[in-house]
Amino acid sequence: MTVELGQPVLPKVLVVLGNYKQSNFIADAIHSIRNQSYPHFKCVIVDDCSGDGSDLVIEELLSRLGDDRFCFAPTPENLGQMGAMIHGLSQVDEGEFVAFIDADDFWREDYLLCHVAMHLNPVQPVAVTCSNMTLVDEGKCMQGIHVPLIRQDARAVRLIEIDSLFNRDNILQQFAVPFDVAGRLITDPESAWNCSATSGAVFRRAALEATLPSKPSTIRICADSYWVQAAHYLGGTIWIQSPLGYYRIHGSNGFSFGKLTGIGGLRWHSRQGVAEAIKGELDAWIARNSDLLKSKGRLKPLRRLKTVEELRMREPKWLFRGVASVFKRYLRLRDWLRGKKY
Template identity: 25%
Template sequence: MNQVTVVICNYNYARFLGAAIDSALAQDYPHVRVLVIDDGSTDGSRRVIESYGSRIAAVFKSNGGQGSAYNCAISLLESGYAVMLDADDVLYPTAVSRAVEVMDRGYAKAQFRLDVMDGAGRHTGTHVPHSDPPETCGDLLAQGWLYPSPPASGHVYQVSALKRIFPVPDTKFNRYGADFYAIYGVALQGRVASIPCSLGGYRIHQNSASDASFANSEDYGEVSQAFDERWSMLRQIAAKRIGVVLPSTCHDFAIEKARFCSCVYHAPLASRWHWLLKESGNYLHTVIANPFWGLRKKMGTLVLSSLCLLPFPSVSDFAVRYIVNPASRRRRAA
């Protein structure tokens, strides 16, 4: 039976860390090891970690960012599979066992949905992602199409595949978002299994349903440049370490909706129309040509996007929030 390491990379999340560790220790799979990498925290994280004693393994390192923490963790892995759990997220008790059952059929990675929670851990009534990619999404990725993926905590990886991608360079753009290399680098190496149910919780605590943002680490002013840098680095890693040649540009609705938001949210009507006429090409392409979406989702996104062109700021801003931030979507009636 394969051993699984749940890695928790932490930096100053003492207020959430205990819940993450507890959820890892509560897995019903019998062969789980919990490893916490503390990236130079200055809050009460050390006290939280040490309170678990020998039930977990821990490494306390100087602060270097998420990329540095991932590099450290993956270099230490000896198990067959690994979960890279963010310190502010949680796993449900059956997450590892459900994923291992699938992984044992020869997948490079299994991914599952995460329920979106607020800072207090209350469910918002939505989950991410809303689309499941095909098993062969790595083939489309090799053509430049980034597939729908949950955040970092929603994956179980083959450790051997992770070790072919990491370590990654220690740059300012890898202080956050190091999961990008794990998510997409592993998908280039084999089939990806999607488990169509929620097996964990993703905590959003630096914004709310009234915001047009959906990230805890980066603002939209930095997203575009960071994304371009990470794609360029992934291209170099893929070519050198696994022999896969990626195109120079890629298509990803997540990054295009960030650019869309930065152009039209709280913007005057003239600016919103300027976006449509001059800057909307890539955004529309990632909607219309998206190989992972069905016709209904494409049409719904286009209709919502068109609301941003109406001369009513409240309607436009609502549409942007609905598209960009899943936390703003109300629970549908059963």
């Protein structure tokens, strides 16, 4: 007797589009999602009480699209970026992966395809994939490249290539292979990301749910910085070095401060206290999940990282650079010796 086996299905992506007073730009974001070559997604559009008519613009756009993959879920009150992201995440149970996008940004047509392919790579699963973004102005004129901020001493395990996934009889055979995409696998928790643009990261849903902050209201902006670091601590990162999306520079957003002259002219900006709030939530999450992190062999490296960060705060920069390198080697050697029970 022959038993007919069901065929495996491709994972679904939950896309959370967050909007706050971006009624002039949100149409580009929505259309870029609609035009994705990877069709297996559900999009939740979250308006965080903008008060600028964004809700009417969104409703009109969705009415014209007539696409049941999109739904509108405004927040009951202004929650800030982290609160709005969590609100969107809670609206739909579907989606093994989650992509966030800001309403003033937009994606290349193969954005989701490339990120899903990296998550399905044949080498190692990770908690988050991050990609570079092209900087554009209000009129979509290209200005340079935005690269996720990563520590200079990050150690890449290996390069990840995904071409084989698109071969005949493989899982992505129905799609055209992206011509310019390769990933850099980074698993070391000490090689932590400082941040990646919200619109340039795709997470495993399980990783997001495992790293929910205890006080979302303390991270009203720069929520991407918290979640990319926490996910990396938990399960590592693949950095896609091709620009797969477009980060729009306008008004007073993060990359609009100072004269922009390509990548060298960018200056990160944040409100007072944001970095401290993110660090506090990360420390609290590590403390709450120490057993989980220990079981995955990631707790000791994170404690080393914290020790080095405390040294950074105490010592002047000129002294820290020389001392920290030696000190980190000492901490690694000490932990290795303790593991050997010498």
